[in-house]
Amino acid sequence: VPLSTYNTGLGEDGAEILDARDGFAVVSSAQGSVDILDTSFLFGIKRLSRITLDTTSGTPNSVAIHPTKPYFLVALGSPGSAGKVLAYGLDGVFLAEISTGIQPDSVAISPDGNFAVVANEAEGVDIGDDGGPGSLTLIDLRAFDPATGNLTLTAQLQDLVSQAGTPGFSVDRTDGIATLPVDNSPATLEPESVAFSPNSAFAYVTLQENNGVVRFNLSTLERTYFGLGQVNHLADLTDDDGYNPVETLTAFREPDGIDVTPNGQFLVTADEGDTNDSSGEGGPRGGRTLSIFNASSGALVADTGRQIDEVVNAAGLYDLLVDGSRSDRGGSEPEGLDVTDFKGLVLAAVGLERANAVLLIDITVPTAPRVVTLGQTGTAPEGVKFLKRSGRLYLLTANEVAGTVTAFQVVIRP
Numbered sequence: 001v002p003l004s005t006y007n008t009g010l011g012e013d014g015a016e017i018l019d020a021r022d023g024f025a026v027v028s029s030a031q032g033s034v035d036i037l038d039t040s041f042l043f044g045i046k047r048l049s050r051i052t053l054d055t056t057s058g059t060p061n062s063v064a065i066h067p068t069k070p071y072f073l074v075a076l077g078s079p080g081s082a083g084k085v086l087a088y089g090l091d092g093v094f095l096a097e098i099s100t101g102i103q104p105d106s107v108a109i110s111p112d113g114n115f116a117v118v119a120n121e122a123e124g125v126d127i128g129d130d131g132g133p134g135s136l137t138l139i140d141l142r143a144f145d146p147a148t149g150n151l152t153l154t155a156q157l158q159d160l161v162s163q164a165g166t167p168g169f170s171v172d173r174t175d176g177i178a179t180l181p182v183d184n185s186p187a188t189l190e191p192e193s194v195a196f197s198p199n200s201a202f203a204y205v206t207l208q209e210n211n212g213v214v215r216f217n218l219s220t221l222e223r224t225y226f227g228l229g230q231v232n233h234l235a236d237l238t239d240d241d242g243y244n245p246v247e248t249l250t251a252f253r254e255p256d257g258i259d260v261t262p263n264g265q266f267l268v269t270a271d272e273g274d275t276n277d278s279s280g281e282g283g284p285r286g287g288r289t290l291s292i293f294n295a296s297s298g299a300l301v302a303d304t305g306r307q308i309d310e311v312v313n314a315a316g317l318y319d320l321l322v323d324g325s326r327s328d329r330g331g332s333e334p335e336g337l338d339v340t341d342f343k344g345l346v347l348a349a350v351g352l353e354r355a356n357a358v359l360l361i362d363i364t365v366p367t368a369p370r371v372v373t374l375g376q377t378g379t380a381p382e383g384v385k386f387l388k389r390s391g392r393l394y395l396l397t398a399n400e401v402a403g404t405v406t407a408f409q410v411v412i413r414p
Contacts, residue, residue, distance in 0.1 A: 002375060003394075006045035006405040008035055014403025017106070017336075018383040019072065020396055021065045024048075024090050026072050027383070027398050027405055028060040034074055036092055039387070042394055042407045049092040057084045062106040067113045071095060071146055073139075075104040075118055079177075080125040080132060085118060085139060087153065089146055096144070098153040101135035108194035110203070114142045115218055117203040119191035124178025131178065133186035135159055136205060136216060136223075158221065160189045163212060168227020168298075170211040170252045173275040182275055184210050193337075195259045195267075197295065204258055204267055204295070209275050211252040213267065213298065226298025228253045231271070231287040233305040236318075236327045243313040245306055253287035253303075257337030257384070260295060261346055266366050267293040270334035270350050271303075286330040290337075290350055292366045304361065307371040308332055312355045315374050326354050336384035339363070342393045343412050349395050351381035358384060358397050360410065378402030386410075 008014040013030035020026075023040035032055040038046045053060055058078030065072040070090045077083030083104040087095040101120030109116045118137035125131045136158040143150050163169050163184040173182045182188045192208040203216040207225075215224040235249035255269035273286015291303040312318050312332045326333070336351035348361040348369075356379050362370045378399030387394040393410040 001409045001411055003407040003409055004043050004045060005378065006037065008403045010403045012401050012403060015398040015405055016382050016400045017062045018385055018396055018398040018405060019063050019065045020385050020387055021067065024065065025396060025405070026063045026065060028063045028074060030059045032059055034060055034063060034088070036090060037405070045405065045407060051088060051092055053086070057081070058103065061104060064107050064109045064116065066109055066141070067111060069113065069145060069147070073107050073109065073116055075100065075107040077103040077105060079103050079123055080129070083120070085116070087144070095146060096151045096153050098139060098155050100137040100155070101157050102132045104137065105191070106193050108196065108203070109141065110196045110200040110218065111198060112200040114200065115139060116141055117194045117205070117216065119194050119205050121190045121192060123190055124175050124180065126177070127179050129178055130175070130180055130187045133160065134189040134191045134207070136191060138218070158216070158223070160186055160214065160223065162186055163189065163210060163225050166212070166225055166227050168211065168229045170209065170254070170275065172278040173209070173252065174278060174280040175209060176274060176276055179280045182209050192256055193258050197260050198262060198264045204260060206255045206258045206269060208254050208256055208272070211254050213255070213258065213269070226293065228255065228269070228291065228293070229300060231289055231303060235288060235306055235309065235331065237284050239327050241319060243309065243318045245309065249284055249288065251284055251287060253289065253291055254285065255291070256335045257350070259337050259339040259348070261339055261363070262341045265295055266301060267295050268337065268339050268348055268363065269293070270337040272333050272335050272353070273330040282329065284328055286333065288331040288334065290334060290348060290361050290369055292363060292369060302367045302369055304369050304371060308334060308352070308359065311359065311371045311374050312352065312357065315357070317355045317357055330354070336382050338384045338386050340386040340388070340393070342388070342410065345412070347410070349384045349386060351377070351384045351397055353380050353382060356380065358395065375408050377406045378404040
């Protein structure tokens with residue numbers, strides 16, 4: 001149920017990634033700013049302050065609020081260059097900064113607040129330039145505390161090793177920017193999104209272009225790689241008016257968003273797609289699915305098949321996918337993802353970048369995920385975040401092209 005819309009006033013690229021805690025939210029803009037929001041009254045979200053950033057090290061790609069302390073992190077990055085993570089108080093006061101690997105694309109903080117993990121995407125810079133090796137940055141937050149005056153951040157760069165030949169990783173795909181083969185060597189590994197196990201023991205990071213996930217043990221620093229295989233379901237693969245799912249889509253999932261179920265047993269991915277075929281000519285990509293995997297082994301449990309585009313079409317939104325021209329690419333393009341439990345259910349919220357909508361998917365039975373409803377957002381939702389307050393469940397989406405944040409209440413009806 002839609003409640004309200006906050007408008008950054010910045011227009012396109014004005015609201016990309018958000019995080020929320022208690023009565024606060026922070027939302028990043030690729031234009032070079034972060035808005036700190038008062039979300040205590042979701043029918044009327046207000047801006048408390050706007051931080052204008054020095055974008056010498058890149059644009060803000062991600063934000064994360066500490067679970068217990070009054071500060072947040074923002075990752076700044078650009079292709080081909082080392083980036084930074086900055087720390088700010090929720091009052092907008094700058095606290096500290098630290099360097100990362102090449103082009104940090106996302107940052108997340110463990111549930112216990114002890115560590116942050118940064119996914120350094122290192123995507124291609126230009127034709128023939130792969131942008132350098134993807135990596136992870138582990139930031140130690142245990143001593144960092146504005147209340148005590150300890151404002152020193154420490155970090156370790158964690159390299160990734162080649163996954164060439166690893167089962168389930170992508171093959172015969174081409175990078176969309178550098179137009180180079182995705183051979184799953186470190187130079188073509190591209191970390192995207194980060195999620196943590198509920199006990200803070202592991203971080204899970206999607207390798208979107210590579211069709212994989214790396215599980216990062218925060219104690220031993222061990223990295224384990226899962227190849228995610230392919231989807232196989234009917235889809236509309238022809239650009240024309242209407243929705244006609246008569247062709248079989250066999251494609252690597254290429255996940256963007258990731259989360260872990262509250263019991264820690266399953267990984268959940270939003271399978272957007274972001275590569276071209278082996279000739280670099282485009283063609284169908286991405287799973288167009290939500291997928292569920294065993295968090296220990298990486299084994300596939302289930303995916304949503306063609307449900308996502310079916311529900312989008314039933315809502316009359318499929319023809320809005322850039323004038324119907326996305327069928328031969330990624331369809332509705334599932335991107336941002338968040339998972340929560342509520343009233344005995346396990347729910348996933350998935351932002352659909354091309355359909356201008358957010359889905360609720362019931363994953364209470366992991367072997368049978370079911371898309372249950374859709375809410376319209378502003379244009380191109382990317383960041384998605386559940387909130388629980390006073391026995392109620394809410395949802396925020398950051399709508400990148402619209403430059404807005406939409407607030408919903410999730411109502412469970414018999």
